[in-house]
Amino acid sequence: MLIGESARPRTAAPRLVVEGLTKTFGAARVLKGVDLTLQAGEVVAFMGANGAGKSTLVKIVAGVHEPSGGTMRLDGHSYAPASPSAALEDGIVVVHQAINDNVVLTADVLENLAIDRLCRGGPILFRRKHWRAEATAMLERVGLEVPLNRMVGDLSLADRQMVAIARALGHAPKLLILDEPTSALSDKEAERLFAVVERLKAHGVPVLYISHRMGDIRRLADRIVTLRDGVITGDFSPPLDYEGAVHAMLGRALTRSRTAKLAAGQPVVTLDALRVAPETPPVSLSLRSGEVTAIVGLVGAGKSELAECLFGVRKHAGGTMRLGDEPYAPASPGHAVSAGVHMAAEDRSGASLVPDFDLTQNMTLPFTRAFSGTAGLLKRSAERRHATSFIDRLGIVTPGPNAPMSALSGGNQQKVVLARWLSRPCRLLILDEPFQGVDIAARHDIGRALRESAGSRATLVLCADLDEAVEVADRILVMSHGAIVAEHAVDSLDREAVIRDLSKTDHAARHAA
């Protein structure tokens, strides 16, 4: 029993006990005998690198997979869910990492909140009036204020996530599993989620919290359990040893992978009073060659919109952009790429990867012209050589250059996207949230590759997480409500000041602009 002094008193019987759980897929042994005990009212942070087996364990508990061996007990009774709905019936509620898997985009908020109950029966006629009070109460529980008739597809990712969580809580859960719940949330939105988690905890519901984000874990966890290579490698109770946990998860201590800062060269991109939309504040900034600039800001601060202007996805509404000495106003991503501006968009699977293509084809997609000869005939061996060299350079873990993307973990898929845009020299490289769903080791590889190659171009990284920005950038710009409100050099960073800048009010942001 691992109860620390600071932990609240608990009932003696554990809520969920997992013993000797194993799982094999074909020849691969994913789980090699996992023991895990969850007490009522505790938040357990569950850490593991991509591919360690976290999701497999969650899927077994949630009834998606059958275990190959081992037993589970829920509230003292033997527990072996035959299907996800059986698990739900028993009070096991899972909020999946892919937010859009948790909601129906083409239905409105009320319908999304009512859907589980509808599937379990009830009156034949669907009368909205009947559901309104309950749906409102469900939203209040998570502190979300959106109209019940708003289509979920029109909500921000963060609000969709909150709808999914509100729906999950409607089940009176016995155990809540959150899989990377904050990966698309800003700090403020995450705070709302944390409040919900704490309320559940006070009601005695255990929460298994899967995350790569140390900030979340520091904030919430009563215990940290680490999984590596299908085995539990650490179980930390208070006082929590965070570095020890990361060590147990990765099997090696993290070394900061920063290389020396390069001298910033000529300005590559200059924005002068650029407005991404008529009502947004003007943005002026200059990006120099050899320098990695990070823009941090909450979700919705306007980072992606700025990147879309630079990449020709969105027409700017005012001001000017210059690339080198030339005026620059790309009409499409195609124009941007030929002008030497490359961008890896935020949504990796939706906006970057082509699911039917193998690794090589995904890597060379924007530059097929460079890999083809007369009449556009492709030179496949040249493509393959190119892919192989990048697999080595970025340490991409893959069965081979012709592996389908589904055979790669999230971090390695992200490396393929990075390799794509490093394939040809460029003047400006934009990476929008490059570390989403990427484990810490892969994050270091990506950061290192980014810095090593930064010499000849300007690099712009957009992220919500300050730690991620600090890891790769030379300077950090803070964006709030569409305006750049502050600039910090990484070497002399005052974290508190950045946090203050990040949470500046609407009014202050306008003022600063």
Next chain:
Amino acid sequence: MQPELARAPTEAGPTVRERREGSGGFRQIAVRYGLVTLLVLMVIFFGTAEPSFLSVRNLVIVLQSVSIVAILALGVTATLVVGGFDLSIGAVAATALMTSSYIMVVFGGGTLAAVGACVAVGAIVGLVNGLLIVRLRIPDLLATLGMMFLLLGLQLIPTQGRSIASGMSMPDGSTATGTFTPAFLALGRYRVSDLVPISVIVMLVLAAVITVFLTFTRFGRVMYAIGSNERAARLAGAPVEAYRIAAYMISGVFAALGGVLLAARVGRGDVSSGNSLLLDAVAAALIGFAVFGAGKPNAIGTAIGALFVGLLLNGLTMMNAPYYAQDFIKGAVLVAALMFTFGLSNRPR
């Protein structure tokens, strides 16, 4: 970190599909070679039961019977590759048939003028389809369905709904003076080495051209990328609109060429000639998904799909199967092929 790759696939998809595990080996073979095996078995069966089935002359007849459908199917494959669909191909073929007949019979035009006009009609219809879909964002099925109706009606208007033949009387009371030129009719009737009809040669050439284009050029690569994830293709810098419009133009031109060959074979502008072309061509392209387990539109599969249907119908006809069972048989083949493609494969959904 090294064992990561072995398990990565199990970590990828978030949902339920991995419940069906095991038996991967056999299923994979069935998906890849099932349809081709069926084709070979079928040929052996007919060849044994009816030795003349395998005679060169009969095989040429089969090729000729599928050539026009195959040409249309190869065109529609291009639209399937970019994630679209073209329902207007049958109507384009019929329009081309009427256009070529009208030009020669009514205007007294030459072979080149007739063929050139048809190709132009096909390209223009494809362009309009593409613009409706890309610029006005009309869903592809609806836009091309509308175009199909429009063309089927349009081709009837100049002749007030009558078929076109030499010496026909015109709406104004006069008599048409032109005739089908011998060169045009030769497109449908001449046989190279007294054996292989022109239409078969055109089909083989077009099949080779479109296969190389889709599979081995960067243009084809980008088209497949658009069909698989349009947003990713756009953000990789591909001019998505231009490619999609081009795909409909390819489809239109191929359908028009099919119509020309049909007109040359029939030797008159028959208003009902193109009726079954659409469904047969679409079926061939969809059967093509299953060939070698491609699971996606591909030109070689389309050609084999057309051949499959042709051989089956020919063999059954030789064995005195009634003609009215033909559509039933085509449908059964299509359903079987779709089962190979979608039901047995492990594609993520």
